[in-house]
Amino acid sequence: MDWLTTVDHKKIGILYLIAGALFFGIGGIEALLIRWQLIKPMNDFVSAQTFNELITMHGTTMIFLGVMPLIFALMNAVVPLQIGARDVAFPFLNSLGFWTFLFGGVLLNISWVMGGAPDAGWTAYTPLSSKLYSDTHGVDFYTVGLQIAGLGTLIGGINFLATIITMRAPGMSFMRMPMFTWTAFITSAIILFAFPAITVGLVLLSFDRILDANFFDVSEGGNPVLWQHIFWIFGHPEVYILILPAFGIISEVIPTFARKRLFGYSSMVFATILIAFLGFMVWAHHMFTTGMGPVANALFSISTMLIAVPTGIKIFNWLFTLWGGQIRFTAANLYASGFIPTFVMGGVTGVMLASAPADYQFHDTYFVVAHFHYVIVGGLVLGLFSGLHYWWPKMFGRVLDEKLGKIGFWFFIIGFHLTFFVQHFLGLMGMQRRIFTYLRGQGFDTLNLVSTIGALLMGVGVLVFLFNVIVTTRKPAGAPNDPWEDGRTLEWSIPSPPPEYNFKQIPLVRGLDAYWKEKMAGHTEMTPAEPVGSIHMPSASILPFVMSAGIFVAGLGFMYHQYVVLVLGLVITFACMAIRSLYDDHGWHIDPEETTEKGVKE
Amino acid sequence: MMKRWQAVKRLFPFVGLVLLLSACGREDLSALRPQGPVAQGQFDLMKLSIAIMIVVLLIVFGIAGYVWMRFRRRPGQTDIPEQVEGNFKLEVIWTVIPLILVIILGVATVQKVFAHGENYWNDKNAVKVKVTSHQFWWEFNYPDYGVTTAQDLIIPTGKKIAFQLKTADVLHSFWVPSLAGKTDTNPEGAINNAWFTADKEGVYLGKCAELCGQSHGLMEFKVKAVSQESFDSWVKAMKEPVALPEDQATAEVFKNQCLTCHAIGSEGGPSAPNLTGIGGRESVASILINGQDGTAKENLKTWLEDPQAVKPGNTMPNPKEDLKLTDEQIDAIADYLANSKLKTD
Ligand code: HEM
Ligand SMILES: [Cu+2]
Numbered sequence: 001m002d003w004l005t006t007v008d009h010k011k012i013g014i015l016y017l018i019a020g021a022l023f024f025g026i027g028g029i030e031a032l033l034i035r036w037q038l039i040k041p042m043n044d045f046v047s048a049q050t051f052n053e054l055i056t057m058h059g060t061t062m063i064f065l066g067v068m069p070l071i072f073a074l075m076n077a078v079v080p081l082q083i084g085a086r087d088v089a090f091p092f093l094n095s096l097g098f099w100t101f102l103f104g105g106v107l108l109n110i111s112w113v114m115g116g117a118p119d120a121g122w123t124a125y126t127p128l129s130s131k132l133y134s135d136t137h138g139v140d141f142y143t144v145g146l147q148i149a150g151l152g153t154l155i156g157g158i159n160f161l162a163t164i165i166t167m168r169a170p171g172m173s174f175m176r177m178p179m180f181t182w183t184a185f186i187t188s189a190i191i192l193f194a195f196p197a198i199t200v201g202l203v204l205l206s207f208d209r210i211l212d213a214n215f216f217d218v219s220e221g222g223n224p225v226l227w228q229h230i231f232w233i234f235g236h237p238e239v240y241i242l243i244l245p246a247f248g249i250i251s252e253v254i255p256t257f258a259r260k261r262l263f264g265y266s267s268m269v270f271a272t273i274l275i276a277f278l279g280f281m282v283w284a285h286h287m288f289t290t291g292m293g294p295v296a297n298a299l300f301s302i303s304t305m306l307i308a309v310p311t312g313i314k315i316f317n318w319l320f321t322l323w324g325g326q327i328r329f330t331a332a333n334l335y336a337s338g339f340i341p342t343f344v345m346g347g348v349t350g351v352m353l354a355s356a357p358a359d360y361q362f363h364d365t366y367f368v369v370a371h372f373h374y375v376i377v378g379g380l381v382l383g384l385f386s387g388l389h390y391w392w393p394k395m396f397g398r399v400l401d402e403k404l405g406k407i408g409f410w411f412f413i414i415g416f417h418l419t420f421f422v423q424h425f426l427g428l429m430g431m432q433r434r435i436f437t438y439l440r441g442q443g444f445d446t447l448n449l450v451s452t453i454g455a456l457l458m459g460v461g462v463l464v465f466l467f468n469v470i471v472t473t474r475k476p477a478g479a480p481n482d483p484w485e486d487g488r489t490l491e492w493s494i495p496s497p498p499p500e501y502n503f504k505q506i507p508l509v510r511g512l513d514a515y516w517k518e519k520m521a522g523h524t525e526m527t528p529a530e531p532v533g534s535i536h537m538p539s540a541s542i543l544p545f546v547m548s549a550g551i552f553v554a555g556l557g558f559m560y561h562q563y564v565v566l567v568l569g570l571v572i573t574f575a576c577m578a579i580r581s582l583y584d585d586h587g588w589h590i591d592p593e594e595t596t597e598k599g600v601k602e
Numbered sequence: 603m604m605k606r607w608q609a610v611k612r613l614f615p616f617v618g619l620v621l622l623l624s625a626c627g628r629e630d631l632s633a634l635r636p637q638g639p640v641a642q643g644q645f646d647l648m649k650l651s652i653a654i655m656i657v658v659l660l661i662v663f664g665i666a667g668y669v670w671m672r673f674r675r676r677p678g679q680t681d682i683p684e685q686v687e688g689n690f691k692l693e694v695i696w697t698v699i700p701l702i703l704v705i706i707l708g709v710a711t712v713q714k715v716f717a718h719g720e721n722y723w724n725d726k727n728a729v730k731v732k733v734t735s736h737q738f739w740w741e742f743n744y745p746d747y748g749v750t751t752a753q754d755l756i757i758p759t760g761k762k763i764a765f766q767l768k769t770a771d772v773l774h775s776f777w778v779p780s781l782a783g784k785t786d787t788n789p790e791g792a793i794n795n796a797w798f799t800a801d802k803e804g805v806y807l808g809k810c811a812e813l814c815g816q817s818h819g820l821m822e823f824k825v826k827a828v829s830q831e832s833f834d835s836w837v838k839a840m841k842e843p844v845a846l847p848e849d850q851a852t853a854e855v856f857k858n859q860c861l862t863c864h865a866i867g868s869e870g871g872p873s874a875p876n877l878t879g880i881g882g883r884e885s886v887a888s889i890l891i892n893g894q895d896g897t898a899k900e901n902l903k904t905w906l907e908d909p910q911a912v913k914p915g916n917t918m919p920n921p922k923e924d925l926k927l928t929d930e931q932i933d934a935i936a937d938y939l940a941n942s943k944l945k946t947d
Contacts, residue, residue, distance in 0.1 A: 048816035048914040121813045127789070128772040128814060133737075218789040224773065225792060258673070264688035289775060289786050289811075291794035294719035298712045305704045305711075312658075312700040313693065319665045320692065325683050326675035337670065344662050348655035355707060357714040358647040360783020361633040364775060364811040428634050428648075429627030430779040432811045435819025439889060442807075443627050520682070 005540040007091035008500060012098050013076030014395065019102050020069030026109065027066045028462060030058035035419070035455040038448050041440040051436035052119040053138065057112070059122030060142065063238070064149055065105040067380055071245045072098075072156055074387050075184045077395045079160060081491035081498060082178045084169025084507045084514075084526075089162035091538040092580070097155035099548035104149025107555055111141035118142035121434060123231055124205065126216035126224040131209045137559060143206035144555040150195055150202070151551070157191030160184055169490070170529040171509030175269070178489040178513075179262060182269055183248030186276045187241050193280065194237035201230035210558065225290055232283035240279040242376060244272060246343075246383025247314060250336050253386050254318050256486050257333035258325030261513055264317040271310035278307045288356045289363050297356040304354035311347055315340065330484070331405025335386030338413045342382060346374025349424065364434075367427025373420045385412070385465065390484075397477035397497045404468035412461030418454025422447040488516035493526045501535045504528075504595045535590040547576040631807040633779040640782035640798045643714050650710055654703050718782075721795045722764040728797070729757060733767045735774035735787040737814055738821040738916055739875050739888065749840045750865070752875030753888045755825045758833040759803055765796045775812035778825050784811045800827035805884060816915030824884040832946065839944035840878055843867055847938040856935055859925045863918075866942070874918065879944035887912055899940035906932045 006012065034054050037045045046054065080088055088094050111117045116136030120129035129139045164185045168177070177185070205227065207213035214220035216227050255262045262268060284292060284300045292300075318340060329337070349371040353359050362368055385408075393399045426447050431438060438444050482492040493515045494503060505528035511517045518526055554569025556562075626634045636642040722728040732743040733755075743750045757763050767776050769787040777784035782798035800806065810821035828836070844867030846853040861870030866877040881898050885891050890901035890912065906927075909918045921927040927935075 048819075052813070052816060052818075125773055125813070133772050133815065218791060223792075224789060258683075259675070260683050261685045261687070263686060264693050267688065267693050289784050291786060291788060291792065294715045297719070298715045301711050301715065302708050305708055308704055309697060309700045312696055315662060316665075316692070316696040317688075319662070319669060320686075320689070322666075322669040322673060324686065325669075325673050326679055327670065327673050328675045337666075340666055341659075341663055344659060348658055351704070351707070352648070352651040352655060355647050355651055355711040355714075357644050357711065357718050357783065358651065360718075360785070361641075361644050361648070361779060363784060364813075425626055428632065430631040430633065430807065430809065432777070432809055432819065434813040436816070437819055439822075442631060 002540075004545050005095075005542045007087075007095045007538050007540055009076045009080050009088045009091065009094060010395070010498065010502075012094050013073045013078075015098055015102075016069040016073035016076060017395075019098075019105065020066060020073055023061050023065035023105055023109075024067070024070065025462075027058050027061035028459065030054050030061065032455055032459055034058060035452040037436065038438075039452040040449065041438050041442075041445055043437055046436070048436045049119065052121075052434070053112075053117035055434055056118045056121050056124075056138075056142075057109075060108065060118070060146070061105075062376075063122065063242070064146060064153075065101075065108065067242055067376070067384065068153060069101060070384050070388075071187070071242070071380075072101075072153075074180075074249070074384070074391065075156075075160060075187075075245065078391055078491055079181050079184050080163065080167070081394070081494065081502060082181045082489050083164060083167060083172055084490050084503060084509060085163065085167035086502050086506070086535065087167075087538065088159050089166055090159050092541060092544065093155050093159050095541070096544035096547060097152045097159060099152070099544045100155065100551060101149050101152030103548045103552040104145050104147070104152060104555075107148060107552055108141055108145030111138055111145075114141075123235070124227075125231075126205070126208070126227045127218075129205065129209075129227075130216065131212075140206065140209055140559040143202045143209065144559050147199065147202045147206070148548075148551055148555055150199060152548075153191060154195045154199075157188040157195070160188040161192060164188070169503075169506050169509050172514070175266065176509055176512045176514070179251035179265070179268060180245070180248035180489075183244040183251075183272055186272050187244045190237045190241050190244075190276050190279065194234045194241065197230055198234035198238075201227065201234065204230070206558075210561070225287075228287050228290060229283070232286045233280075236283040236286065237276075237279045239372075239375070240276055242380050244275065246339070246380045247272065249383045249387035249390070250318060250339055252489065253332050253336040253390050254321050255513075256390070256484055256488060257328045257330060257336070258322050259486050260321055260325040261488070261516070262317065263320040263323075264313070265512060267313055268317055271313045274310040275307060278303065278310070282307065285354060285356075285359070288359045301354050301356045305351055308347065308351050315344055315347075330389070331400065331402055331409060332386050332389035334406060334409045335382050335389065338409065339379065339382040339386065342374060342378030342413070342416070346371060346378050349374065362427060364432055365427035366423040366431045366433055369433050370420045370423035370427065373423075377416060377420070382413070385409070391491075392472070393479035393483040393496045394491055395497060396473070397479050397495075398472050398475055399479050399483050400472050401468050404464055404471065408461050408464035408468060410461075411457050411464060415454045415457025415459070415461055419451050419458060420454070422450050422454075426451075482515075486516075488513040490514050490526070493518070499595070501537065501590055501595065504535075505532055506530050532592045532595070534592060535595065536587055537590060538587045539585050541580075541585075543576045543580055547573050550574075550576065628807075630780055630805060633783075635780055637780045637804070637806065638782065638799045638801050640718055641780055643718060644783055647710060647714055651707055654707060658700075658703070720797070722762050722797045723766060723795055725762060725764060728762040728764040730764050730766070731755065731757075733765050733776055733787065735767070735769045735771075735776065735810065735814075735821075737771050738810070738817040738913055740776075740808075740810075740821075740823040741770075741872075741875065744837070747837045747840075749837055750872070750876050751840065751878065753823050753885065754883050755808070755823060756833060756836050757800060757825060757827050758830045759800050759827045761830070762797055762799050765794075767794045767796060768792075772814045773812050774810045774814045774821065776808070777811040778806050778808040780806050781825060786812060800825065803827050803829060817913040820889050820913050822885075822888045824888070826884065835946040836944065839946045842945060844869075844878060844942065847934065849934060852931065852934040852938065855927065855931050856938070859921070859927065860935070877939060877942070880942055881940045882943035889913070899936050902936035902939050903932065906936060 037043050116138045118138035120134050204215040214222045216222045216224045282304045285304045288297050353362050389400050389405050431444050479496040507526035508529035550569045550572030554566050557565030629635045636645045734741040741752050742755045767787045775784045775786045785794050785796040806825040808823040808825050863874035864870050864877050886901035887905050892898040906921045
């Protein structure tokens, strides 16, 4: 019950972590089924229809429901601590964001048992995704489920923008913010601008499907290519929503375990902003073969290639952070170290793809599958694992087992490269993506076998991590404030896990890497910026949960044309909103006497 | 001398790479073994970009490897390393160098974008083909010759083939890796153009590269490049009248049940693949490959007995269940079709 009503950002972070892990697991199983089907030519392990549902759900689940919440988990767990805040700006909204996300994700996934999952690819290109060519309710689950989940993401993004702008501790200017907070900030800004695009797209598509509108139907004067533009105007920035937080994590982990401040901090900030900006300018590089004409292709080629420049700045800054440092290869740092070469490999194939005429050969082949997995898995997922190992003690008061962490890492990274490296060649040799099987004798057999074996190894790596979590959770809590001893930012100055109110007194920030600065000055704690006083806390509330449940019900009603159910769901949601608006809730206070003990350790 | 050897040694990876790449995959299928100018241009771009990227990778891997080895924390090390803020010069260097690399690749890219984007539809010397994609088959219409065929695209070597591409249902993408990259087929109103040339005679594999439903992976076609003379005689043969089955009953069934959608010679409808000369084609349904002798009939029977088993999700009715054909009728029709070959000279 406590978990259903909590508005504490740390607990919501844990909720996001659990939900993300769950969906990541589902997406992972789907990936393994896909790879198992492709282990040999003309395999009939799953049917063509099931295969298309698997790739669609794998892509959709991984992107929207797997890694997004894991990013939000870390942002929730860490950002308020890094900026010296007691909570996020809107705790109630934070909880609402989580629950709408979760209900949206659940809605999408119950499609498996309610008569067919979406099958038009995670990009849902029309007309394939139209009622005419996809006549189960699958794609309706896609449009409605993503709409609801997307609402949660948008709410979360706005919340973090407000939090980072308004809740920084005294002395923490923008140019003293830790890199992870910076990337959380920029990511939230991208969410704010990109998600409305997909929101509109999904509304149009669901109107086409459910209410017989014809935005994308040529025979009625619509335009299917319009969907591609809308999708990618959202879709490309989405990639940066995913990768920037990983950059942030790496920028925290590397300095800590090299014992050096981040090299070129201000160029890192600049590069992050530039990447975000360019990220909005290049969407059409997903559509070179659509027939936009040579001028558009040339422009989008060049603008895409330019992203390599700020990205390169980041890579070299990390390398020169390590240069002259004292590197410790903890599990967290192993993942960060694995990230650098792996991500660079994904980056360079990205530049190759940016060359439009060559992309005519790469597009929609396994070369692309290899490229984006190098970026998303080799970049983001390695980053997430690094961040999880790094902040686990802060979140749970227990340090993950280092040995298991390292074993998991080696399985994962070796498996990863086996799986995806060979796919570059499959693509170049003529294997399209999204094919449920391939004929014998095309030279694809061996490489596909290798790829599947790699995927299994990756699976083992993930299982080792899970095992590590279980083992660690059964040990007593007792991690020190600063378990890595070289923590640099504010979160390491308070207990692990932090008390409910985070900071007994809001700290005074005197420079970049605030905590490190104090440590170097011989202090063991931060200088407080305020006297000890009573702390105002927001009240827990079940409303976000009920509100999201209402939207879920309404969504189902809409899909199945059950308008009574639709109205019922909306009534629930609006009633909750009314309650929230009409009754004032001033929260509660923690008195100074209570703060010495309570909440520090459970 | 030593110095030069060093420089040469550094080239080894590239030479090796090019050898490796060009040995990759089937000659009639791999984008790494181009058989015509368009694919060749694309391959050249690939080589250029791969070479640049390998340089970048070597530098990054080199520095990373060096720092990981050189700057490990040794036991008992307690001093604090110098907290370096940054280095303006270095940062400028690694901004400018990638910029230069990008410009090199960018210039080459833009050149090719415009060269390959040329539209030859109105070129008198080009052979024009209208490509229409369907779930899950390909229709090729030659407007200048008044000929329509399916699955096998016959072209003369050495000539520019100019395409107009569209789809009859969902989006597909027309791709012959060893001749040219892909072009999407959009619905009417957004027709795309493309072109390629095949230098040598041969059969090249083409594929659909845009998810288009269940049998997307099986939506293949063949490009058969032949000499100009054979091409001309093929066109002529395609226009010859085609005889219906001799057996009157079979002819009746074939006409009533098959030609409502398919066409053969001058008879029948256009909503399914044209069957003229199917006995001499490379394949049945594009994936049941016909061998030298006899297998065409076997393949036709396989298809007719259960089209869904061959290509799940295709729109042809099941001859047995939906069209109520008996095994004998199927056999007779398969036999007739297998012997329906073009009389080329
Ligand atoms: C266990 C690791 C993974 C394996 C083995 C794996 C494997 C695959 C395979 C085989 C495909 C299908 C390719 C095709 O035919 O189109 C695919 C597609 C995809 N994967 Fe993964 N994947 C993994 C993890 C991830 C993760 C973590 C993400 C994102 C966060 C992701 C995102 C995608 C996307 C977006 C697609 C495209 C789906 C579509 O075509 O609609 N994958 N993956
Ligand atoms: Cu297709």
